[in-house]
Amino acid sequence: MSEAANRLKKQLHYEKTFDCVQCGYCLPACPTYETMGKETHSPRGRINLVKMVAEGKSSVENMREPIEKCLGCRACQTVCPTNVQYGEILEGAKSVLEDHEKKTKKQQVTEDFIFNGLFPSRKWMNAIGNATWFYQKTGLQAIARKSGMTAMAPLHLDKFEAVLPKVASPFERRNSPRLVKAKRNPKMRVGFVSGCVMDSMFHQTNKNTIELLSRAGAEVVIPKAQTCCGALHAHTGKLEEARQLAKQNIEVFEKENVNYIVNNAGGCGAMLFEYDHLLKDEPDWNRRAEQFSKKSRDVTVVLTELDGLEFRHSMNERVTYQSSCHMTHVQKVTSEPLALLEGIPGITYREMAGYDRCCGSAGIYNIVNYEDSMEILDVKMEKTRRTKADTIVTTNPGCLLQMKLGIQRAGLEKEVRAVHLVDFLMEADPQPKEPRK
Ligand code: SF4
Ligand code: SF4
Missing domain, CATH: 3.40.50 (Rossmann fold)
Incomplete structure (x- = not known):
């Protein structure tokens, strides 16, 4: 077998596809199977496709649509009786698709900007927050809606614009604290992952999270040098970029000597929880990533443990x-x-x-x-x-x-x-x- 074929098998986690015994228990749990009604758009069908591509019986492009239409919700993994690691199979398939995609120069430049410029940059995220605040505060939003300008936005963004929360002012975001003391006998010290989108667009929710933790008995530290968790990068097959972000976050939170690393966004939390998996093949980082993942908690878990409200x-x-x-x-x-x-x-x-x-x-x-x-x-x-x-x-x-x-x-x-x-x-x-x- 050629080296390229071997590499493809490894990247697609071919050996893991054999854990699927084709029982179909996962089908009723899969939202895309429910709405699209096709075997290829079910967990079992997708695993089969990946297996066929790994064996050279089908082309990479044949799995593109079914894989891209997978939500990555992992409901199939929870119900699977043989514990198929669907998340890993999906992640491998996405990285193969990413490697095989022929992109125009314009697409490449846009993607580079979004994934390498925008999300990891606090500066850019702040600029987006500021622009949205200005748009909402000055009446521009009302004018744009009334004149029908929002409807001209690409990718149905007008629909999302209509449900955005009220964004906090630049002043408020700039002056958010880096350390909040516990408002009762301190029981623990936690680090808070403020996130990229969360911090710019859902600042009030972040503020409330810190306040709840502090009232419940935690000292909360919010390190400035933290960055995007890398979830969007990993979900689009950009694993190397996700690894770089994970390393930055690990380094930042290691310096803080905290009991837990807390987040308030399920999607970001899952990424932080799996940094150990993301960095498992990097000996210099594996143990550090394990420590980080072990400490990662959703805010609801920490509030429940504190039992202080x-x-x-x-x-x-x-x-x-x-x-x-x-x-x-x-x-x-x-x-x-x-x-x-x-x-x-x-x-x-x-x-x-x-x-x-x-x-x-x-x-x-x-x-x-x-x-x-x-x-x-x-x-x-x-x-x-x-x-x-x-x-x-x-x-x-x-x-x-x-x-x-x-x-x-x-x-x-x-x-x-x-x-x-x-x-x-x-x-x-x-x-x-x-x-x-
Ligand atoms: S439940 Fe698990 S073993 Fe059964 S078809 Fe689905 S993925 Fe395969
Ligand atoms: S992760 Fe994909 S295949 Fe699994 S249940 Fe969700 S949509 Fe279906």
Whole structure:
């Protein structure tokens, strides 16, 4: 066998495809199989395609569409009885597709800018935050909407523009603290991953996260030199770029001597949780990445462990929960968000059928595969409607925007709202719990 064929097999994790026994248990769990109805767009079908490409029985291009239409939600991995490592197979397939894609010069320059210039750069992320704040604050947004200019935006970006949160002012973002003391007897010191998009567009949610941790008894350090987690890079097959970002974050948080490295975005959290896997073949980094991953926690897990809050305000709302698939199927965080929700006085919890199924957001899937994503979202909204909830709580910014989009598509703006769990907890007036005597 040629060296190139061997390399391809390794890159595609060929040996892992044999763990799939073709039982089909994963089919009902797969959102793209549900909406697209094709075997090639199911987990089993995709694994078969990868195997065939690795064996030289099919071309790389034959797997492009089915692989690109996979949400990467990993629901199939959770239900698989033989523990097929679908995430690794998908990641390998994406990196092969990335290597084989013939890009125009313009495409290459745009991608280089987005992935190597924009996301890792605090400067650029701040500039986007500032421009959005200016656009919202000065009335430009109202003019653009009224004149129909937003509708001219490419890639359906007008739809996302309509559901963006109110962005914090440049002054507020610039002056955010780097260390926040615990507001009760400190029980631990944690590092906070402020994220790239989270920090510029969801600054209030970040602020609320830090406040909750501090009221619950954690000292929070927010290192300035941290960077993007690399999730978008990894999900588009740009593994080398993702590794560089991971190394920067590992170095930054190693200096802080913290008990946990906390995040509030399910998708980013899953990436941080898997830095050990990302750097497993680099001996100089493997152990350091393992330490980092071991300390990575979603904020709901840390708040549950701290058990330091009591909620003073009764919310009197019917609440349903749309979990982040990366938080559920990769980080395996399931009970903590629900326990926190149920600790709020006055809420009535309404479970949504398939609340742990992907909403179709999946990183930038809803931008690059807009129509497919909206089909998945419409199924989700039908299930949401049946709960008769007036609040949908999520734990990831992408899911939050997607659910807001779903509310709009379903014409439910007057009856239903979507909110990040952290912001919802803050609305319930959390105060440091008095220690038991
Ligand atoms: S459940 Fe697992 S073993 Fe069964 S078809 Fe799906 S991936 Fe293969
Ligand atoms: S990751 Fe999600 S969309 Fe992709 S095959 Fe698995 S269940 Fe289906």
